[in-house]
Amino acid sequence: MLIKGKAKRLTIYVDEGDRYQGKPVYEAIVHFLFKHKVSGVTLFRGIAGYGADGVFHSIKILRLQESLPIMIDIIEREEVLEKILPELEAMVTKGLIVTSEVDVIKCSQCPER
Structure with missing residues (x-):
């Protein structure tokens, strides 16, 4: 269970x-996490982006390709x-896959320390 205070953000970028x-x-990944x-x-679907492979993905060419960037954001x-x-x-x-340190300021379901 997430608690107020120090936590980690894990962000995963995929197509x-x-x-x-x-x-x-x-x-x-979402089923595994659940x-x-x-x-x-939380998952975010990008409107445009590219990665190390140098392939540009854009919602403007959605009719030709359905491989937009997806960002999966976890705080735990x-x-x-x-x-x-x-x-x-x-x-x-x-x-x-990247991680960063975060401070949980408010969490409606978090127990108090």
């Missing part, structure tokens, strides 16, 4: 068309993320 075991990788009782996750206690990170790394064969 909408990336697959893991036959389904979109972003769906597989199964492991991660406090919460560091010890929870450390346990699940190896599996997430295995799921993301293309993309980027």
Whole structure:
């Protein structure tokens, strides 16, 4: 359970068309996080972007391609993320995974310290 105070943000960047075991990788990640009782996750679908492969993705050419950038944002206690990170790394064969330290200021479901 997430608590007020120090936490970690784990952000994963993938393409909408990336697959893991036959389904979109972003769906597989969300189901994995839910199964492991991660406090919460939010997905953002980008309107444009490119990664290390240099392929530009844009909503303007959506008719030709449906592989827009997806950002998966998770804020959780560091010890929870450390346990699940190896599996997430295995799921993301293309993309980027980053972490940063955050301070949880307000959380409506967070217990007080």
